[in-house]
Amino acid sequence: MAPQQPRRVPLSVLIPTVVGAVVAPVVWFNWSSPWTSELVARMPAAVSGSSDTAALRSGGDAVDSSHFHWPSAGDLAGLWISSDEASRMLWAMKPGMIYLEYGSGGSTMAFAPMARRAYSVEHNEPWCKKMQQKLAAKGLTNRISYKCESVPAGTGGWGIANAFEEGDYKVFKRYVDTVTRLGEATFDVVLIDGRARVACALKVLPYLSSTSTIILHDARRAHYAAILDYYDEIGQVVGQRGARLFRRKASVVPLLPLSDEVIQGVYERK
Numbered sequence: 001m002a003p004q005q006p007r008r009v010p011l012s013v014l015i016p017t018v019v020g021a022v023v024a025p026v027v028w029f030n031w032s033s034p035w036t037s038e039l040v041a042r043m044p045a046a047v048s049g050s051s052d053t054a055a056l057r058s059g060g061d062a063v064d065s066s067h068f069h070w071p072s073a074g075d076l077a078g079l080w081i082s083s084d085e086a087s088r089m090l091w092a093m094k095p096g097m098i099y100l101e102y103g104s105g106g107s108t109m110a111f112a113p114m115a116r117r118a119y120s121v122e123h124n125e126p127w128c129k130k131m132q133q134k135l136a137a138k139g140l141t142n143r144i145s146y147k148c149e150s151v152p153a154g155t156g157g158w159g160i161a162n163a164f165e166e167g168d169y170k171v172f173k174r175y176v177d178t179v180t181r182l183g184e185a186t187f188d189v190v191l192i193d194g195r196a197r198v199a200c201a202l203k204v205l206p207y208l209s210s211t212s213t214i215i216l217h218d219a220r221r222a223h224y225a226a227i228l229d230y231y232d233e234i235g236q237v238v239g240q241r242g243a244r245l246f247r248r249k250a251s252v253v254p255l256l257p258l259s260d261e262v263i264q265g266v267y268e269r270k
Helices: 034-041 051-057 073-077 083-092 106-114 125-137 173-181 197-203 222-229 250-255 260-268
Strands: 008-010 028-030 098-102 117-122 144-148 187-192 208-217 231-237 243-248
Touching (some): 083 208, 083 231, 083 243, 098 106, 098 173, 106 125, 173 197, 197 208, 222 231
Parallel strands (some): 187 208
Antiparallel strands (some): 008 028, 208 243
16 A cells, blocks of 8 residues: 655645635645644634634633734745645744744745744835835735835945855844843744844844744854854754744843844954
8 A cells, every 4th residue: 555645735725815716825834744733723714714623622722812913825925935844833822922034025925924023124125115005005004013224225235246145244233133122021922034143143143032042044054053053953844945933041041131243253253
């Protein structure tokens, strides 16, 4: 007998959405994945449209969906990530979370509406203007605190020298330090998908709890290994670009906040 193949269902079944008369693109999930089954168990009943989904939800906590909006299949398709990356990212999210992201775009549209308070930080001023228009068109201007901390092109970290150039703390300091000016004591989820990623991960350390999660997208690059000095990895997926999930090590708390010299030093010792 041939081995049984993992059961798959389209994301449009888990999160059904219709835009006008056009059904959003299908994104496939591995139904046997524990990440996916736990994710579905946490979805509000109003979102699920199938008996399979309802069955998996048995025992799940009831959620008041009036305070947030799960992303549609179309929103997730706009992220340009694999279905496994999407399921792991959504697994880290929770209703009413306090959410911060470095780097705006599809993630802003998909994840920020799930949050009680959401913050997005961007370094590219022309892109900021486009995003502000997109947020206004979708009615999200008042749901998301959008911070444009522009860094002039040509100062390093714009992907000009090579595709993986992303800049360091010295160049992107004001952008990285935005977290210190938001007035939040703790973030539940931090998505890092912009510039100076290691610096961002180190700067947010004082603003995390023992249950906070940071998500590092495009995480296959070896030079991100410095993050493991301060974080425990709790999950990863190798997809189109890769995603890794981390939680702060308890042992680093007495060291916080890290000095500017320590953060920049991570780049200088490479």
